Amino acid sequence: WSVIPLxxxxxxxxxxxxxxxxAVNGDFLVLMxxxxxxxxxxxxxxxxxPQEYPIILLEDSRVRDCFLDNNSxxxxxxxxxxxxxxxxxxxxxxxxxxxxxxPKETDxxxxxxxxIVDSAGRLWVNGSYPEFMAVFTPVWQGxxxxxxxxxxxxxxxxxDLSANPVMMPDGQIWVFDRHVATMDTN
Numbered sequence: 001w002s003v004i005p006l007x008x009x010x011x012x013x014x015x016x017x018x019x020x021x022x023a024v025n026g027d028f029l030v031l032m033x034x035x036x037x038x039x040x041x042x043x044x045x046x047x048x049x050p051q052e053y054p055i056i057l058l059e060d061s062r063v064r065d066c067f068l069d070n071n072s073x074x075x076x077x078x079x080x081x082x083x084x085x086x087x088x089x090x091x092x093x094x095x096x097x098x099x100x101x102x103p104k105e106t107d108x109x110x111x112x113x114x115x116i117v118d119s120a121g122r123l124w125v126n127g128s129y130p131e132f133m134a135v136f137t138p139v140w141q142g143x144x145x146x147x148x149x150x151x152x153x154x155x156x157x158x159x160d161l162s163a164n165p166v167m168m169p170d171g172q173i174w175v176f177d178r179h180v181a182t183m184d185t186n
Contacts, residue, residue, distance in 0.1 A: 006032070007048045013037050023068040024167050031055075031063060040066055040074055053089045061085075065114045069121075077115040077125065084112045086123060086138060098138035100125065101146060116167045118185035122147065124173060126165055133157050133165065133175065133183075156181045 006015070015032035020043075023029055028043040038055040041048055053074040055063070061080040068074055076087040084100040100112060100123075116124040123136040123144060132151045136144035150157035157175060165175045171186040 004043070004046055007041055007052070009052060010039065010041065013039070015039060019063070021066060024070070024169055025068075027068070029066050029068055029074070031066060033063075038063070040076070042068070051091060054093070055087065055089070056095060058085075064112065067115050067117050069117045070119060075115055075117050075123075077112060079111065086115065086125075086144070088138070096138070096140045098123075098136075098140055098142065098144045100136065100144050114164050116165060116173060116185075118167075119171060120185075122185070124165070124167075124185065126175075131157075131177070133173075150183075157183075 010032050015034045017030050018033045019031045021029045030041045032039050040053040058080045061078050064077040066076045072091050074089045086098050088096040112125045112127045114126045126133045134149040135147040138144050165173050167173050173183045175181050
């Protein structure tokens, strides 16, 4: 084992790593948090890239997932007071928010788990109980519009909480449970 020193700003702000996620390009997104702040750093070939993404969370929020798109914009899925918000942070620090629709009384699902963003800026979000993948168009400062919801009943979608969906560089999303299924987001 070897230790990779934390970025200088993380040390200054007393941030600690909380989660890591592999980006489509092979880099790693590392969420670091403290009582006073949240940032995502990009780790590539055991070196920290210069970009840092400050995350602004509402009180009592929990980060569920994050995704780095092809334009180096960071997308964060977080939950706050039973609402699910997607925050987009551009490289220049511009912040955009959209809220995902809450479940209706007839829905059986409980929460959103993972987020993927395709080249057209559509949100592919998987959820659980029962598993599904929903596609949304973000509405900045408003509620996202659902385009389609894929389940085992209406498609070949398969999902499992222990097997997160993966986006490949060519825009293919791969999911699996009892079989492997792919979707071309292009």
